[in-house]
Structures are given as C-alpha cells and as structure tokens.
Amino acid sequence: MTGAGGQVGLALRDHLPAAEYLSHAELDVTDADAVRxxxxxxxxxxxxxxxxxxxxxxxxxxRAEAVNAGGAANVASAGARVIHLSTDYVFSGAEPGEYAEDAPTGPLGAYGRSKLAGEQAVLGRPGNLVVRTSWVYGEGRNFIRSILAAERAGKALRVVDDQRGRPTWAGDVARAVAYLAGRADTGVVHVTGAGDPCTWADLAEVVVGHPVERITSEEFGAPAPRPRNSVLSLRRARGLGVPLADWRESVKRYLENER
Ligand SMILES: NC(=O)c1ccc[n+]([C@@H]2O[C@H](COP(=O)([O-])OP(=O)(O)OC[C@H]3O[C@@H](n4cnc5c(N)ncnc54)[C@H](OP(=O)(O)O)[C@@H]3O)[C@@H](O)[C@H]2O)c1
Structure with missing residues (x-):
C-alpha cells in the first residue's frame, strides 16, 4: 500500500498483515519511475x-494536483488493481440528504478537485475501486486530537456547527478496505461511520462531554471552503456486505485509548 505512514495506512496493518507497506519516505507517488x-x-x-x-x-x-491527481495516475498506470481512498470533498455539499456514489460531483476547493482528478485517473482503468470516506481520525493529526489538546490546554472550544457529516475511525475504514480487497467490486463505494450524522460541534461535545460554543464556518475562517453537507450514503456498502460501525461507538472506543 501507498501512504502507509498515514492514519488509514497504519490501521490497515491490523487487517492485511501480509501486505507490503510503503510510507512516503519509501515511495513518493509523484515519482512515476519509482512507482512503476x-x-x-x-x-x-x-x-x-x-x-x-x-x-x-x-x-x-x-502540489495538491501533483500528489493527489498525478500520484493516483502514476499508481493506476503501474498495472495492478487499485483500491483508491477518496473523500466527501469531491461534493459541493450544497444538496440536501445523503450523497450517493453517482451523485454529481462539484468540489469547492483544491483538495477536492485534486482528489476528484485522482478518482478519474483510477477509474479510467478497468477493475479499480474508489472508496470515499469522510472525517477520518486515527493515529495522526485529526480533529478529535485537536479538541482534546485544546481542552487540556484550557482553551475555550469554539467549533463549527454548519457542516454535517459522519466521522470515521481509521480502523473502521481499514477493516472495510480489507474486506473489499478480497472481492472484485469496481466503481465507487462510500464507507464512513454509520449512524445519525452530526456537526463538528456535536462531535466535539461527544469528545469532551460538555457543551461547546457553536460557530459558523465563516466565523472559523479557514482558508479553504468546506462542503456543508458531507453525508455519504452507505447503501451500496451495505449491499456489498461491507462491515460498518456506528461512529458514536467507534469514537467511544478511540477515546478510551486517548485518555
Ligand atoms: N483524513 C481525512 O479526514 C480523510 C477524509 C476523507 C478521505 N481521506 C482520504 O483517505 C486517504 C488516507 O487519509 P489519511 O487520513 O490516512 O491521511 P494521512 O494520515 O494524511 O496520510 C496520508 C499519507 O500520505 C503521505 N503522502 C503525502 N504525500 C505523499 C507522496 N507524494 N507520496 C507518498 N506518500 C505521500 C503522507 O505522508 P507525509 O505525512 O510525510 O506527507 C501520509 O503518510 C487519503 O487518500 C485521503 O485523501 C481522508
């Protein structure tokens, strides 16, 4: 696997122990010769x-284009079947309800655009599968760790309340990827935590166990725009028998190890 030092990469080791794990230092996916x-x-x-x-x-x-689009194209060109990790950020988030795999894409920013181009490069070859996930936390920098660090530092928690989605534990998406690795499904499938969607502020309150100050995306003022609705439909995943876990249960288990 590529990106093996990241959250999903580290989690996949528990599920596919015999695979070869290539970190960024071991393989830079923008280097076409090295990838081949x-x-x-x-x-x-x-x-x-x-x-x-x-x-x-x-x-x-x-740089985003070179890594997320160019890197995916290099990996797809190597000739193996590819399971490619992608994101809810390929959607604009302007539509209500859950986004199905075939819903029209419309990324708002450079990350989503480059990831969508990566998807297209991978899907341009037969046999490949794109697994879109959302709001991932595991062994690495992530929202939950930022909230815990701010809480420990005694900072006031002001958290965005106008973006909805479903958090996904890296271990849960890794388990799903391992399941899909043993099958021949193609196209796109969404894999996130299951259960009722939430906002970042809702998630922060689950993490710290008390109310936080709810703010808008504008008040937060991040450089990149984010989709307001990041909720991905899990219908195809369920139909394929992909193992899914309720995000609230997974957050609870994750917090037991973080505290
Ligand atoms: N994190 C999320 O919330 C989220 C949500 C939806 C989808 N996804 C997708 O899920 C996948 C895994 O995400 P993750 O959470 O595991 O991310 P992550 O922890 O940031 O891991 C990504 C890994 O890719 C490595 N990398 C960056 N540039 C590279 C390059 N040129 N060549 C080789 N490796 C490179 C990074 O190494 P360095 O740290 O050294 O740069 C890092 O180890 C990604 O495709 C991501 O787009 C993530």
Missing amino acids: EALGGADLVVHAAAMTNVDGCELDPG
Missing part, C-alpha cells in the same frame, strides 16, 4: 497516499 518499479509486480495496490491538509492544498494547488 515499486508497484509493477503487485496484484492489488491500496492507494492511500495523499496531501490531506485541506488548507495546505488551497494554498499550494499545484
């Missing part, structure tokens, strides 16, 4: 390497 050499002999590649810093992508869209 490293992945040329593989039957299946889980491609999780990505520039995931959404605001960083907005500030350096050329």
